[in-house]
Amino acid sequence: MEDKLVIADKSFSSRLFLGTGKFSSGELMERAILASGCEMVTVALKRIDMRGQNDNIMQYLNNKSLQILPNTSGVRTAKEAILVAQMAREALQTNWIKLEIHPDPKYLMPDHIETLKAAEELVKLGFVVLPYVHADPVFCKQLEDVGVAAVMPLGSFIGSNRGLKTEDFIKVIIEQSNVPVIVDAGIGTPSHAAAAMELGADAVLINTAIAVATDPVSMAESFKLSVIAGRKAYKAGMSYSLEHSMATSPLTPFINDL
Amino acid sequence: MKTFSFIYDKLNWEEIKEKIYKKTDADVKRALASYNRNIDDFMALISPAAEQHIEYMTQISNKLTQQRFGKIIQLYIPLYLSNYCVNSCVYCGFNRNNNIKRISLTYDEIEQECKVIKEQGFDNVLLVSGESSEKANFNYLINALSIARKYFSAVLMEVQPLNTNQYLQLVKEGLYGVYIYQETYNKEKYKIYHQDCLKADFYYRLETPDRLGEATINKIGLGFLIGLDDWRTESVFMAIHIKYLEKKYWKTRYSVSFPRLRPYGNRFIPKVNITEKELIQLITAFRLFNTELEIALSTRESPKFRDNAIKIGVTNLSAGSKTNPGGYTISCDTDNQFDVHDNRSQKEIAERIKSLGYEVVWKDWFMLQNN
Numbered sequence: 314m315e316d317k318l319v320i321a322d323k324s325f326s327s328r329l330f331l332g333t334g335k336f337s338s339g340e341l342m343e344r345a346i347l348a349s350g351c352e353m354v355t356v357a358l359k360r361i362d363m364r365g366q367n368d369n370i371m372q373y374l375n376n377k378s379l380q381i382l383p384n385t386s387g388v389r390t391a392k393e394a395i396l397v398a399q400m401a402r403e404a405l406q407t408n409w410i411k412l413e414i415h416p417d418p419k420y421l422m423p424d425h426i427e428t429l430k431a432a433e434e435l436v437k438l439g440f441v442v443l444p445y446v447h448a449d450p451v452f453c454k455q456l457e458d459v460g461v462a463a464v465m466p467l468g469s470f471i472g473s474n475r476g477l478k479t480e481d482f483i484k485v486i487i488e489q490s491n492v493p494v495i496v497d498a499g500i501g502t503p504s505h506a507a508a509a510m511e512l513g514a515d516a517v518l519i520n521t522a523i524a525v526a527t528d529p530v531s532m533a534e535s536f537k538l539s540v541i542a543g544r545k546a547y548k549a550g551m552s553y554s555l556e557h558s559m560a561t562s563p564l565t566p567f568i569n570d571l
Numbered sequence: 572m573k574t575f576s577f578i579y580d581k582l583n584w585e586e587i588k589e590k591i592y593k594k595t596d597a598d599v600k601r602a603l604a605s606y607n608r609n610i611d612d613f614m615a616l617i618s619p620a621a622e623q624h625i626e627y628m629t630q631i632s633n634k635l636t637q638q639r640f641g642k643i644i645q646l647y648i649p650l651y652l653s654n655y656c657v658n659s660c661v662y663c664g665f666n667r668n669n670n671i672k673r674i675s676l677t678y679d680e681i682e683q684e685c686k687v688i689k690e691q692g693f694d695n696v697l698l699v700s701g702e703s704s705e706k707a708n709f710n711y712l713i714n715a716l717s718i719a720r721k722y723f724s725a726v727l728m729e730v731q732p733l734n735t736n737q738y739l740q741l742v743k744e745g746l747y748g749v750y751i752y753q754e755t756y757n758k759e760k761y762k763i764y765h766q767d768c769l770k771a772d773f774y775y776r777l778e779t780p781d782r783l784g785e786a787t788i789n790k791i792g793l794g795f796l797i798g799l800d801d802w803r804t805e806s807v808f809m810a811i812h813i814k815y816l817e818k819k820y821w822k823t824r825y826s827v828s829f830p831r832l833r834p835y836g837n838r839f840i841p842k843v844n845i846t847e848k849e850l851i852q853l854i855t856a857f858r859l860f861n862t863e864l865e866i867a868l869s870t871r872e873s874p875k876f877r878d879n880a881i882k883i884g885v886t887n888l889s890a891g892s893k894t895n896p897g898g899y900t901i902s903c904d905t906d907n908q909f910d911v912h913d914n915r916s917q918k919e920i921a922e923r924i925k926s927l928g929y930e931v932v933w934k935d936w937f938m939l940q941n942n
Contacts, residue, residue, distance in 0.1 A: 338925065525641060
């Protein structure tokens with residue numbers, strides 16, 4: 314049976330999603346997306362200029378099979394996020410929205426109070442909501458309760474390439490979640506991505522690590538392969554690792570003498 | 572409420588200056604090796620001792636900037652509303668004592684300028700005005716903002732300091748950011764450069780970012796003018812200022828700019844010079860100190876310097892700028908605030924940026940009305 318990822322009413326063969334910021338050109342971004350084999354990309358609504366002649370990022374994302382996931386990057390409150398989601402729905406003809414509310418422009422840390430409010434409202438308004446969150450297991454369950462389509466916990470700071478600093482919490486989220494878990498933010502190398510997939514994450518979202526690489530196209534392909542490898546390993550039922558080697562002088566032979 | 576003045580009054584210009592100039596090669600190496608650099612590290616990076624490490628600083632700055640901002644450059648453009656001014660800043664072309672042709676754009680003219688700038692591809696604009704309660708009062712500024720908001724998603728202002736209520740009103744009307752340069756952080760020198768005018772109140776200006784922070788504005792642009800006093804000492808005061816603001820007004824993003832004063836006519840000659848190498852040191856030291864800071868470079872600098880600055884830490888460039896009111900549509904003969912050195916059109920600059928392997932970003936904010 315094919316190992317497909319289903320989010321809301323869509324199924325995806327690729328478990329790698331890409332962000333579209335930071336690329337040195339639209340053409341290069343387009344080629345990286347193609348090389349990655351990804352089927353969903355996220356785009357900041359603030360970057361989209363449907364009227365502009367200079368800077369239309371959407372012309373590079375017109376592949377029909379690509380699911381566009383607009384995001385609310387830049388907003389500081391639930392109210393702004395809802396407004397932006399509605400603008401995105403109108404501009405891009407999709408009810409999918411990556412909800413990210415970070416009032417702190419320095420580390421871009423998600424605001425959970427506002428995120429929960431916005432998620433609840435957006436679900437009611439008919440959106441497919443994918444919220445960016447801290448790796449907080451309880452919060453992920455609360456979001457699930459209000460009807461989000463997936464949760465997107467952070468591995469570490471956005472754009473930091475620091476890897477899975479939140480691994481212990483991500484494990485709990487994966488264990489408890491009834492919706493897909495997409496590890497977002499912080500994944501800096503293909504081995505980080507593979508590690509996230511080995512933990513059982515349903516997908517990963519990568520941006521900086523690909524966009525800022527010397528050769529983004531080649532890096533995109535590397536991520537594609539590592540995500541496939543990590544997922545296969547997870548499905549294959551990995552062997553275990555032990556803290557200590559097996560003792561050569563057993564401690565329990567006396568049982569036979571009893 | 573305690574403002575930055577409270578911290579400023581505990582600082583001593585001469586002591587800080589002495590500390591900077593006493594930094595050693597070992598201090599610089601420690602600062603370079605540090606993960607989270609503090610003010611002391613910044614002093615080392617800005618000191619004469621760091622001169623031999625500028626290439627290395629530039630390499631790190633380039634990597635940090637690319638990782639944070641991507642391989643992109645944002646372009647901005649000023650729209651000068653009025654060159655009437657009640658102030659007497661000795662370094663400025665709009666100084667009230669200068670005999671220049673003065674105009675203040677009518678609302679229709681502002682709209683015309685907006686249209687032309689929009690047609691050039693810009694989606695943000697910086698409204699600039701001299702201070703004049705007669706020719707460009709608060710009401711005029713807020714009306715100019717509403718006009719500009721019809722065309723641009725991000726509208727910023729560089730005008731006289733306003734009070735908190737006025738900033739709250741502007742933010743409510745959709746103002747995205749304010750550039751407010753301290754000019755000089757040396758209180759004594761500030762008095763000399765701004766005599767007998769509204770701008771003479773050093774502390775009112777110094778506390779302006781506090782008032783903007785209170786109004787939760789999205790972006791505050793800080794700066795000092797290079798040419799008034801020792802630029803290394805100025806930069807340390809500004810670094811302390813930014814650190815204070817980031818902690819207190821944590822929802823706001825910050826940008827810095829380092830305008831080098833240029834002589835205008837034969838009326839003003841800058842007191843302090845900075846070499847281009849030192850300007851690179853200044854930019855990269857700020858980047859190493861603060862990864863998230865936006866760094867803007869205006870058309871005061873030469874095309875060659877600006878092209879190279881893209882790779883050393885700069886994130887925002889002005890392009891196609893006219894520094895006189897009506898410069899884009901009605902008039903070529905009103906006087907400039909300063910002479911532009913990079914006269915290339917926005918199109919030429921954008922093409923050059925692309926050829927250097929960077930994407931030009933024109934739009935980076937929402938077209939929300941009255942958010």
